[in-house]
Amino acid sequence: MHRTKREPIDRLLYPFQRFAQVEAASGILLLGATAIALVWANSPWSASYTGILEAKVGFTAGSFAFSKDLIHWINDGLMAVFFFVVGLEIKREIVAGELSTPKKARLPIIAAFGGMLVPALIYTGLNFGSPAQRGWGVPVATDIAFALGALALLGRRAPASLKVFLAALAIADDMGAVAVIALFYSNAIALPVLLTGILLLGVSLAANKAGVRSPWVYAAIGIAVWFAFLESGVHATVAGVLLAMTIPMKRRIDAQVFVERCKSALGEFTAEVDATPGDVETEPVAVFDLLQACRAAQTPLQRMEHALQPWVAFAIMPIFALANAGVAIHGLTPNEPPAAPLGVALGLALGKPIGITLSTWLAVRLRVAEMPSDLRWSHMHGAGWLGGIGFTMALFIAGLAFRGTPTLDSVKLAILGASAIAGAVGYQILRRTVPVDLETAR
Numbered sequence: 001m002h003r004t005k006r007e008p009i010d011r012l013l014y015p016f017q018r019f020a021q022v023e024a025a026s027g028i029l030l031l032g033a034t035a036i037a038l039v040w041a042n043s044p045w046s047a048s049y050t051g052i053l054e055a056k057v058g059f060t061a062g063s064f065a066f067s068k069d070l071i072h073w074i075n076d077g078l079m080a081v082f083f084f085v086v087g088l089e090i091k092r093e094i095v096a097g098e099l100s101t102p103k104k105a106r107l108p109i110i111a112a113f114g115g116m117l118v119p120a121l122i123y124t125g126l127n128f129g130s131p132a133q134r135g136w137g138v139p140v141a142t143d144i145a146f147a148l149g150a151l152a153l154l155g156r157r158a159p160a161s162l163k164v165f166l167a168a169l170a171i172a173d174d175m176g177a178v179a180v181i182a183l184f185y186s187n188a189i190a191l192p193v194l195l196t197g198i199l200l201l202g203v204s205l206a207a208n209k210a211g212v213r214s215p216w217v218y219a220a221i222g223i224a225v226w227f228a229f230l231e232s233g234v235h236a237t238v239a240g241v242l243l244a245m246t247i248p249m250k251r252r253i254d255a256q257v258f259v260e261r262c263k264s265a266l267g268e269f270t271a272e273v274d275a276t277p278g279d280v281e282t283e284p285v286a287v288f289d290l291l292q293a294c295r296a297a298q299t300p301l302q303r304m305e306h307a308l309q310p311w312v313a314f315a316i317m318p319i320f321a322l323a324n325a326g327v328a329i330h331g332l333t334p335n336e337p338p339a340a341p342l343g344v345a346l347g348l349a350l351g352k353p354i355g356i357t358l359s360t361w362l363a364v365r366l367r368v369a370e371m372p373s374d375l376r377w378s379h380m381h382g383a384g385w386l387g388g389i390g391f392t393m394a395l396f397i398a399g400l401a402f403r404g405t406p407t408l409d410s411v412k413l414a415i416l417g418a419s420a421i422a423g424a425v426g427y428q429i430l431r432r433t434v435p436v437d438l439e440t441a442r
Helices: 008-041 046-053 070-096 102-127 131-140 144-153 160-184 191-209 215-232 236-244 255-275 283-297 300-324 339-365 377-386 391-402 407-431 436-441
Strands: 056-061 064-069
Touching (some): 008 046, 008 300, 046 070, 070 160, 102 377, 144 377, 144 391, 160 377, 300 391, 339 407, 377 407, 391 407
């Protein structure tokens, strides 16, 4: 069987293509989980929905007891794993990806900055001086799963460079969102406990420098770091991103050694099969050597990201949506001031596309950055609208900003509605934009 030769550009784009495929499928599950949560929260069984989320879950060890509501385990525990994977993606892009050089990073970083600034200004302008001003961070973040999922539905009408741009923009956006959470949505800081968490991060970094490559070592350190940050007052999800920065991104063996070991293992395997056909006792030795070589050629960061990404996409994010998207429509307060949900809706559905499009246009006009040659301004405008899909990150920050207040449900509803509008408009703009290569071929 003849295999199609993979060109260098194919190898370059493979991580983005694989990532987009996972995120696209995850988006379908997120929609399903959101629909179930909305129906459940507004059904005759709505009490069971809130009852499950408020159920206490914990453990005891001697005199030590640790217990939290299920919703807290999801938002502070499972989402720490989500942010850990986000951190791995950020580190990969900074070290060897689309954020690794100033030339590559300028346009998506500028776009992300504009896409965060304008929504924050719109929200603050509508809520300045009121208690709801605290929610300015809600409309600043982009949900990468839905954004890339919408692109995947476009097929060839979404150029590869647009997928790379939007993925890099969303990752830069995530960096900003993490900074916002750490700086503005953490509680009173217990400094000794926080210093313990920072010291444990130092232990993880030292393990990296010492050549430790076992994921289980970093998992054990990570649990301790998470607990320290949880008890310190800094939101526990920040620990996930910081821990990811300490994960090794160096291979145990270089490419030449990998090729030689694979050739040797395949030679041994062939010799064993020829010498003892059907003898299963000897064949796995060479196969084991080949597997070991493959593992050594992968960085620990790659192994962890590939192992955790499906769990995040197909389990953690749908569970989060199920737990956080259940807005009881009948429970909304009619006389509640609409400035907070209006600020969120306008920030996502108008602020994001305006901020992303305007900032990229200024960057290109001022020659600060270059736009890929196969993209049109309608591509950038459509990507700006897709950036208005806040969903997961917006719901998460809303929970931090409005937890325990009657405003939370109306803000959640605004997030869902604005994200749907932004996604639909962005999809239609990009669907009607003829890619440069397709137009040239006519």
